[in-house]
Amino acid sequence: MVEDKTLGGRMFGIINYLLLTIIGLITLIPFVHVVAGSFTTSAEMAAKKFVIIPTDWSIEAYRFIFSTNTIFKAMGVSIGTTLMGTIISMFITALMAYGLSRKDVDGRKVIMFLVVFTMLFHGGLVPTFLVVKELGMIDTYASLILPTAISAFNLIILKNFFQNIPEGLEESAKIDGCSDFGILFRIVLPLSMPAIATISLFYAVTYWNTYLSAILYLNESAKWPIQVLLRQIVVLASGMDVSADLDSVTPPPAQSIKMAVIVVATLPILCVYPFLQKHFAKGAMIGSIKG
Amino acid sequence: MQEVNAAQRVVARKQSSEMGRRIWKNKWIYVMLLPGVLYFLVFKYIPMYGLIISFQNYKPFKGISGSEWVGFEHFQRLFTEPDFLNILSNTLILFGMNLLFYFPVPILLALMLNEVKGDLFKKTFQTIVYLPHFMSWVIIVSISFVMLTMDGGIINDIIEYFGFEKINFLLAPEWFRPTYILQVIWREAGWGTIIYLAAIASIDPGLYEAARMDGAGRIRQMWHITLPAIRSVIIVLLILKIGDVLELGFEHVYLLLNSMNRNVAEIIDTYVYTAGLKQGQFSYSAAIGLFKSFIGLALVMIVNRIAKKMGEEGVY
Numbered sequence: 116m117v118e119d120k121t122l123g124g125r126m127f128g129i130i131n132y133l134l135l136t137i138i139g140l141i142t143l144i145p146f147v148h149v150v151a152g153s154f155t156t157s158a159e160m161a162a163k164k165f166v167i168i169p170t171d172w173s174i175e176a177y178r179f180i181f182s183t184n185t186i187f188k189a190m191g192v193s194i195g196t197t198l199m200g201t202i203i204s205m206f207i208t209a210l211m212a213y214g215l216s217r218k219d220v221d222g223r224k225v226i227m228f229l230v231v232f233t234m235l236f237h238g239g240l241v242p243t244f245l246v247v248k249e250l251g252m253i254d255t256y257a258s259l260i261l262p263t264a265i266s267a268f269n270l271i272i273l274k275n276f277f278q279n280i281p282e283g284l285e286e287s288a289k290i291d292g293c294s295d296f297g298i299l300f301r302i303v304l305p306l307s308m309p310a311i312a313t314i315s316l317f318y319a320v321t322y323w324n325t326y327l328s329a330i331l332y333l334n335e336s337a338k339w340p341i342q343v344l345l346r347q348i349v350v351l352a353s354g355m356d357v358s359a360d361l362d363s364v365t366p367p368p369a370q371s372i373k374m375a376v377i378v379v380a381t382l383p384i385l386c387v388y389p390f391l392q393k394h395f396a397k398g399a400m401i402g403s404i405k406g
Numbered sequence: 407m408q409e410v411n412a413a414q415r416v417v418a419r420k421q422s423s424e425m426g427r428r429i430w431k432n433k434w435i436y437v438m439l440l441p442g443v444l445y446f447l448v449f450k451y452i453p454m455y456g457l458i459i460s461f462q463n464y465k466p467f468k469g470i471s472g473s474e475w476v477g478f479e480h481f482q483r484l485f486t487e488p489d490f491l492n493i494l495s496n497t498l499i500l501f502g503m504n505l506l507f508y509f510p511v512p513i514l515l516a517l518m519l520n521e522v523k524g525d526l527f528k529k530t531f532q533t534i535v536y537l538p539h540f541m542s543w544v545i546i547v548s549i550s551f552v553m554l555t556m557d558g559g560i561i562n563d564i565i566e567y568f569g570f571e572k573i574n575f576l577l578a579p580e581w582f583r584p585t586y587i588l589q590v591i592w593r594e595a596g597w598g599t600i601i602y603l604a605a606i607a608s609i610d611p612g613l614y615e616a617a618r619m620d621g622a623g624r625i626r627q628m629w630h631i632t633l634p635a636i637r638s639v640i641i642v643l644l645i646l647k648i649g650d651v652l653e654l655g656f657e658h659v660y661l662l663l664n665s666m667n668r669n670v671a672e673i674i675d676t677y678v679y680t681a682g683l684k685q686g687q688f689s690y691s692a693a694i695g696l697f698k699s700f701i702g703l704a705l706v707m708i709v710n711r712i713a714k715k716m717g718e719e720g721v722y
Contacts, residue, residue, distance in 0.1 A: 124623065127625070135527075139530075145549050210438040211441070217435055221429055229451075236699050236700075238456055239698070240656075240682060241456075241683070241691050241695055242692055243449065265445050320540050324544075326657055345545070345548055346544050374552055381545050384540050392533060
């Protein structure tokens with residue numbers, strides 16, 4: 116935009132900035148409020164209600180939620196499925212995306228059509244549940260990973276990325292006696308690190324946020340990932356059966372405990388977000404505009 | 407004549423042996439495709455096949471081959487059951503709200519953001535509004551719960567501070583829909599701007615130059631240049647949105663659902679879950695799922711055709 120010096124133009128600019136600032140604040144304040152609330156003492160929480168910056172810092176809520184194994188266990192499950200899931204998903208997505216990116220492979224169009232079709236039509240909850248059950252995956256951690264192992268969307272992004280790598284590079288490698296696996300792992304993948312990193316982060320965030328698979332396939336509460344526990348504690352306001360063995364200690368207000376659990380469940384995403392943010396706009400574009 | 411046929415046969419044989427050679431040459435590529443293809447077969451296509459239980463009285467221990475066929479019985483039940491009609495209307499209302507209140511927001515935001523000259527402001531703003539998209543629905547709903555609750559929630563404290571009655575946002579049925587749509591907007595509006603911003607970025611700056619020469623102000627430029635330029639993107643996204651007519655997000659609604667607001671909050675997805683998996687009515691809820699997927703697919707095709715008739719590109 117070129118500077119618009121008229122009065123109308125200036126007014127427009129000022130109002131625009133003002134509105135955007137307000138929208139930004141509305142988006143941000145709930146997060147700040149929750150983080151601040153999780154770090155404050157029960158006294159301050161009760162006395163002044165609009166905590167945005169706590170004056171009386173305290174970690175009693177965190178000490179409380181980490182005083183039992185429940186949160187540790189759930190964190191462990193989430194970290195484990197996120198790591199394993201991301202590796203598995205990335206591996207099979209990359210293999211398949213490379214296969215589909217090779218123009219000399221017969222049948223790739225058919226497979227591609229079948230992949231895109233799953234984005235338009237699917238069997239739905241019940242038939243998928245029955246398949247998972249038949250495979251004996253109920254109450255296993257595999258059920259958190261395998262049924263959602265490939266995202267068609269991520270696959271298409273990666274395939275498009277691979278297609279943009281100059282074919283000459285692959286051909287010359289082949290002449291030098293490189294196998295197909297060699298080409299993928301020694302040439303294509305190293306050249307695709309930005310795409311690989313973005314999609315790994317996409318997968319990692321999805322696995323960290325896994326909730327639906329867990330409530331569908333896991334009956335044993337001991338295996339719950341952090342998101343399901345978060346719902347128990349905040350939405351259903353139960354779970355956290357810790358008061359029994361902590362009788363002597365006065366528990367902090369439930370509100371700051373809830374906030375602390377939210378922070379714990381959010382933190383890993385906030386940690387990867389800066390890395391994610393660098394790339395995703397481009398990645399999302401390739402995926403949404405069909406080429 | 408015969409000679410020609412023979413020649414054709416030779417060519418055909420040559421072609422097929424060539425194809426065979428090509429396939430053999432690429433055998434490792436097929437090995438690479440295998441895990442992915444298996445995934446799609448097992449977790450996407452077998453469930454599609456599994457949809458035939460909608461025409462059966464499926465009994466888990468008898469399996470698909472042993473269960474009794476009942477034709478369209480479940481579909482008939484669907485359209486006569488008052489429960490289902492209520493759920494269908496809840497679903498359609500939420501969808502309508504999405505279209506009306508959510509869909510225009512990213513477009514407006516993108517237009518506003520496009521008028522921002524400061525790069526730092528723009529980047530900071532984008533970093534903030536993209537963030538909620540990466541939070542699970544559990545996190546989004548949890549954050550609103552601690553803010554909206556009657557005891558100690560900041561929103562009700564503010565309402566009380568100004569001397570009004572506290573509002574039971576989380577249980578009152580009349581607050582379910584506003585809460586739902588505000589959460590959708592809060593989580594997705596920023597992320598939704600990406601694609602419009604990209605479309606805006608590809609507009610020829612000369613057009614604005616010319617418009618300014620003709621004395622067009624910023625609002626007029628927006629109306630006559632920016633909006634028409636991103637029209638086709640808007641239409642494509644609208645088609646996709648309409649195709650998702652019944653996909654309102656199981657997780658989100660399920661998290662907000664409780665015994666008090668069930669009457670307005672129960673949608674097809676949550677009903678499929680409770681009727682199918684909790685009460686064991688596999689066939690009936692598979693029928694509902696099939697109905698839903700089919701309507702979605704049909705709508706994409708219809709809207710896409712309309713878009714093409716209007717001279718737009720459509721999604722396929």
